[in-house]
Each structure stands twice: as C-alpha cells, then as structure tokens.
Amino acid sequence: MKTKAISINSETLFMSVFQENKNSSDSDNHYIPGACNIGHEEINRRKKATIFSIVLTITVIVLLFMLDANKIWRLILFIPATSLGVSFQQWYFKFCVAFGIKGVFNFGDIGKTFSIDQKENYRKDRIKAWQMIMTGMLFGLILALIFFFMP
Numbered sequence: 001m002k003t004k005a006i007s008i009n010s011e012t013l014f015m016s017v018f019q020e021n022k023n024s025s026d027s028d029n030h031y032i033p034g035a036c037n038i039g040h041e042e043i044n045r046r047k048k049a050t051i052f053s054i055v056l057t058i059t060v061i062v063l064l065f066m067l068d069a070n071k072i073w074r075l076i077l078f079i080p081a082t083s084l085g086v087s088f089q090q091w092y093f094k095f096c097v098a099f100g101i102k103g104v105f106n107f108g109d110i111g112k113t114f115s116i117d118q119k120e121n122y123r124k125d126r127i128k129a130w131q132m133i134m135t136g137m138l139f140g141l142i143l144a145l146i147f148f149f150m151p
Contacts, residue, residue, distance in 0.1 A: 031105045033116075034124030036094045039107030046091035053084035061147065074148045082140030089132045100129030 029039055038046070057080040064074055090096055099105055103122040104113035116122045 029107055031107065031114075031116075033118075033121035034128045037099050037105035037125060038090075038094055038096045041108075041110050042096060042106050043091060043094055045110065046087060046096070050084065050087040050091050053080060053087045056080040057084050057143075064147075071148060074150075075144050077147050078140045078144040080140075081143040082136050085136030085139030086132060087136075089136060093128075093132070095128055095132065097129045097132050100125035100132075 031037055057077065060077055060080050064077075086097060096106075099113065102113075103116045103125065105116065106113045116125065
C-alpha cells in the first residue's frame with residue numbers, strides 16, 4: 001500500500017482547530033482540498049446568488065416571450081443559466097469557484113481569506129473550480145438550446 005505524507009500549514013491548522021472546537025458536530029467547517037473551501041457565511045452568500053440567478057433566468061425567459069423577440073435572442077439565456085448552474089454548484093458543494101482559482105479559503109467572516117500554500121491542494125481546488133465552471137456552462141448551453149428550439 002502506498003502512503004502519502006500530508007503537511008498542513010499553521011493557518012489551515014488554526015482554522016481547522018478553531019472551527020472544529022466551535023462546533024465539533026458540523027463536518028463542513030474545515031477546509032478539504034478540492035471539496036470544501038467555504039464556511040457557513042459564504043455558503044449563505046452562494047445560496048442567495050442561486051436564488052437571484054433563478055429569478056434572473058425566469059425573468060429573461062418571460063421577457064423574451066412577452067417581447068416576442070426573434071428566436072436568436074433566446075440564446076442570451078445562456079448567460080443567466082450559466083450563472084445559475086455555477087451558483088447552485090457552489091452552494092451545493094460548499095466550494096467557491098473564485099476561491100478555488102485564487103488558491104484561498106474562508107471559514108470565518110465574509111471578506112477574510114486564508115491562502116493555500118501546498119501546491120497539491122491548490123491544484124485540486126483549481127481542478128474542482130474548472131469542473132464546476134464547465135458544468136455550469138454546459139447547463140447554460142443546454143437550457144439555452146432547449147429554449148431556442150421551443151416553438
């Protein structure tokens with residue numbers, strides 16, 4: 001069996017220990033490379049962004065029908081639908097795409113982030129972030145094409 005050494009920097013250890021002591025029964029309050037990089041406050045922001053994206057997507061659909069716009073304009077649905085796809089994933093997976101690309105995480109107050117020093121963890125976060133972006137874009141494309149081909 002192959003073993004792998006894991007090293008944790010002091011910031012990660014501090015945040016992990018602090019949050020676990022604050023509420024040891026909650027499993028989503030510590031950084032997990034490529035899986036979880038935001039805490040409760042950030043998750044709530046992603047939930048609000050998802051709700052906003054749902055409203056925006058529905059508004060675009062209704063407006064395009066009400067204005068009886070040319071069918072080509074229906075493809076603009078790609079933008080809010082992609083936003084919806086990415087926002088939902090961030091809320092569901094407890095993983096911020098922007099943080100994953102930047103190499104940071106946050107389990108405290110909004111706006112305060114901690115850097116990821118280990119290259120392997122940073123790599124896992126970037127892979128997860130790009131997977132979420134591509135999945136969100138695929139969702140947006142599928143939704144826009146369905147809307148485009150509707151009578």
